[in-house]
Amino acid sequence: xxxxxxxxxxxxxxxxxxxxxxxxxxxxxxxxxxxxxxxxxxxxxxxxxxxxxxxxxxxxxxxxxxxxxxxxxxxxxxxxxxxxxxxxxxxxxxxxxxxxxxxxxxxxxxxxxxxxxxxxxxxxxxxxxxxxxxxxxxxxxxxxxxxxxxxxxxxxxxxxxxxxxxxxxxxxxxxxxxxxxxxxxxxxxxxxxxxxxxxxxxxxxxxxxxxxxxxxxxxxxxxxxxxxxxxxxxxxxxxxxxxxxxxxxxxxxxxxxxxxxxxxxxxxxxxxxxxxxxxxxxxxxxxxxxxxxxxxxxxxxxxxxxxxxxxxxxxxxxxxxxxxxxxxxxxxxxxxxxxxxxxxxxxxxxxxxxxxxxxxxxxxxxxxxxxxxxxxxxxxxxxxxxxxxxxxxxxxxxxxxxxxxxxxxxxxxxxxxxxxxxxxxxxxxxxx
Numbered sequence: 115x116x117x118x119x120x121x122x123x124x125x126x127x128x129x130x131x132x133x134x135x136x137x138x139x140x141x142x143x144x145x146x147x148x149x150x151x152x153x154x155x156x157x158x159x160x161x162x163x164x165x166x167x168x169x170x171x172x173x174x175x176x177x178x179x180x181x182x183x184x185x186x187x188x189x190x191x192x193x194x195x196x197x198x199x200x201x202x203x204x205x206x207x208x209x210x211x212x213x214x215x216x217x218x219x220x221x222x223x224x225x226x227x228x229x230x231x232x233x234x235x236x237x238x239x240x241x242x243x244x245x246x247x248x249x250x251x252x253x254x255x256x257x258x259x260x261x262x263x264x265x266x267x268x269x270x271x272x273x274x275x276x277x278x279x280x281x282x283x284x285x286x287x288x289x290x291x292x293x294x295x296x297x298x299x300x301x302x303x304x305x306x307x308x309x310x311x312x313x314x315x316x317x318x319x320x321x322x323x324x325x326x327x328x329x330x331x332x333x334x335x336x337x338x339x340x341x342x343x344x345x346x347x348x349x350x351x352x353x354x355x356x357x358x359x360x361x362x363x364x365x366x367x368x369x370x371x372x373x374x375x376x377x378x379x380x381x382x383x384x385x386x387x388x389x390x391x392x393x394x395x396x397x398x399x400x401x402x403x404x405x406x407x408x409x410x411x412x413x414x415x416x417x418x419x420x421x422x423x424x425x426x427x428x429x430x431x432x433x434x435x436x437x438x439x440x441x442x443x444x445x446x447x448x449x450x451x452x453x454x455x456x457x458x459x460x461x462x463x464x465x466x467x468x469x470x471x472x473x474x475x476x477x478x479x480x481x482x483x484x485x486x487x488x489x490x491x492x493x494x495x496x497x498x499x500x501x502x503x504x505x506x507x508x509x510x511x512x513x514x515x516x517x518x519x520x521x522x523x524x525x526x527x528x529x530x531x532x533x534x535x536x537x538x539x540x541x542x543x544x545x546x
Contacts, residue, residue, distance in 0.1 A: 129457030133349035257281035347529025348460030379409030454478035466525035
């Protein structure tokens with residue numbers, strides 16, 4: 115098709131941004147013009163992955179460390195969770211609207227990840243552009259995937275109830291969170307109010323919703339949803355064509371100096387008591403004779419100040435680093451313990467690693483459940499990692515040889531990143 119202009123609004127953490135960068139790169143290779151907006155703290159990350167992005171959202175690190183995310187978004191009270199979700203969605207909203215109005219000028223197509231879909235869809239409508247979202251996990255009504263809301267998840271045993279609960283969550287999010295802010299934006303742009311929830315409007319318009327995750331984790335979902343929600347496989351900017359290296363020479367040497375370690379990392383998620391949580395996991399793994407590589411991320415400073423860090427420094431079989439490139443490091447590990455973000459889950463599975471998902475909130479419990487249901491690892495809330503019996507049981511699972519064999523087979527059957535990006539691009543082109 116003739117080249118078009120595509121505007122990306124990618125908000126959130128690294129795991130929210132990287133899939134969009136993969137699609138932006140693939141679109142550019144097909145001759146399309148791409149404009150990409152990312153949070154302030156991820157501009158350099160985008161540049162490192164070959165995408166000339168501009169700032170469109172505030173730094174997300176402070177948001178992830180706030181009580182809003184650390185406490186309220188995990189609440190069992192639906193009203194508290196709904197309010198927290200609204201505040202997360204509207205974090206820096208006015209400035210983002212202004213920046214994305216600039217970025218989207220002349221766009222034929224607008225693309226977002228999960229965050230900010232309603233606002234971006236409204237701006238796309240204002241610009242006369244098509245809108246296509248990237249979904250990093252199932253978020254539409256389904257008979258086969260339970261809602262990741264604590265006790266409500268058990269309703270998946272009754273398919274009709276599962277669909278009804280999903281629909282209730284969808285309507286509650288629209289009426290309690292998204293509707294008012296979308297109405298304010300539309301009024302500002304001189305547009306009429308939306309007719310209803312975005313999901314309904316997209317369905318009425320025949321808009322595809324790209325499901326950017328591995329269909330094998332939800333084996334009944336593809337048949338249930340059909341071509342309207344194509345499942346591309348996990349999207350990533352990294353290549354799996356060869357054994358990757360590691361930028362840090364010391365870490366590279368450490369990885370080669372002994373058996374594959376167990377990777378322990380929690381992505382962009384700050385821990386309330388990093389020393390206690392990481393210390394418990396490292397100690398339990400060392401008791402089992404495992405080497406351990408800790409990707410501390412935002413918890414590095416807290417770990418550096420702790421006694422656990424002093425013990426780790428004295429143990430040559432434990433290495434603590436600030437951050438890691440998953441594509442470089444995970445294929446050289448034996449198993450993984452992480453927070454269950456979509457990107458990290460995809461990377462650990464692609465590396466063939468048995469995985470313990472220690473979920474914080476949002477979609478992470480869903481990934482943990484999918485890992486368990488597929489026989490690829492274990493899951494528990496991150497708060498339970500300091501419970502010796504829970505941790506021991508979970509580690510026994512991910513260090514089991516049969517689980518490792520299943521993970522290796524699953525990795526071999528996964529959709530490769532190039533094919534996933536190609537499918538996403540073809541879907542977007544067809545939408546135009």
